[in-house]
């Protein structure tokens with residue numbers, strides 16, 4: 001069942017005091033924009049509401065690859081991503097100046113704002129984005145009512161909250177964030193170039209931390225349309241003086257913490273502003289409510305070093321927008337029993353749990369210095385290194401053995 005089109009006004013008519021839609025998506029970051037595009041393409045009337053017409057230059061995910069590409073392909077966004085991202089296929093992984101292994105597989109580097117803009121452009125009518133702030137949500141078993149800062153209202157059968165880490169709206173609905181790990185990780189983002197203007201000798205490179213006391217998980221270097229992007233992920237007290245050094249004397253501090261990088265970078269400089277982010281790990285409580293469903297970071301935050309945020313939000317978008325929401329709209333009502341189906345979805349639960357598990361694993365692998373983790377860390381890199389060497393001597397042999405063992 002869709003909302004009654006005969007008594008509604010078009011979403012594009014932004015002067016309209018009350019906008020009626022089947023689904024209101026609140027928050028047009030990556031999760032909300034992808035969800036709105038998938039639902040609108042399927043013929044649902046969608047109101048996507050974000051307080052900003054253009055996503056600002058904020059540091060979030062900047063590279064997309066692996067399993068994320070498979071889901072984007074299934075959802076029909078791969079062409080859009082290819083048109084804005086910078087492709088790369090080989091990542092040289094190093095530690096203490098030595099090659100650990102080489103990761104092979106297509107990935108794309110790009111600013112987050114470009115990724116979000118690409119997703120918004122995939123809506124059949126990109127002009128239907130409502131630029132406004134949602135200030136209140138009144139939910140029920142039937143129709144949901146949104147109040148916007150401009151005084152306008154939106155009525156919809158289902159509200160998708162994709163408001164990221166901003167918790168104010170959920171708070172008004174009685175939804176709370178439970179912090180699992182406060183200030184869990186620290187991330188830095190910046191762009192680099194060689195001083196002589198020559199290109200770097202690698203396509204992409206990951207350099208792992210050398211000492212547990214530094215708390216460096218890894219520095220990832222990968223191409224973006226504007227140059228070579230650097231993402232540094234750390235597990236360390238955000239008030240430690242090294243954070244200030246990283247902001248003020250980035251080049252020298254990076255080489256002090258990761259001396260093995262010097263031969264790979266040569267004489268380099270930072271070409272733009274340093275972006276810095278401190279992340280809490282948190283998950284919501286009290287979210288099972290009639291008419292409202294939370295996706296992406298609005299439901300659970302992620303550790304940037306684990307690189308699971310996008311896989312999580314893509315799973316949310318795919319399961320909600322291709323399976324549950326279309327089915328829910330076919331019958332009367334939008335009670336808690338419908339909403340609970342999404343939160344119990346096997347794939348969603350698995351990806352949420354995997355994300356938390358990986359967050360804890362990366363932190364322990366980086367900074368735990370007891371004997372158990374010391375041995376585990378050594379074995380982790382040794383196994384990768386041996387596998388790489390075998391693969392170099394006998395290309396394809398290990399893959400063949402693994403396939404044979406699985407059969």
Ligand SMILES: Cc1cc2nc3c(=O)[nH]c(=O)nc-3n(C[C@H](O)[C@H](O)[C@H](O)COP(=O)(O)OP(=O)(O)OC[C@H]3O[C@@H](n4cnc5c(N)ncnc54)[C@H](O)[C@@H]3O)c2cc1C
Nearest residue numbers: 027029030031051060061134163164296297304307309310
């Ligand atoms: C530094 C950093 C690095 C990361 N690196 C990686 C990585 O390498 N790999 C990975 O997989 N993940 C990574 N992540 C995680 C990933 O970026 C996030 O999971 C993802 O961006 C979340 O998208 P979202 O749409 O849920 O939230 P957001 O992108 O934050 O979008 C929320 C939107 O809601 C809007 N909004 C909020 N409140 C309102 C309101 N009341 N009314 C209207 N609009 C509203 C905001 O304007 C915003 O546009 C990283 C995160 C960070 C912080």
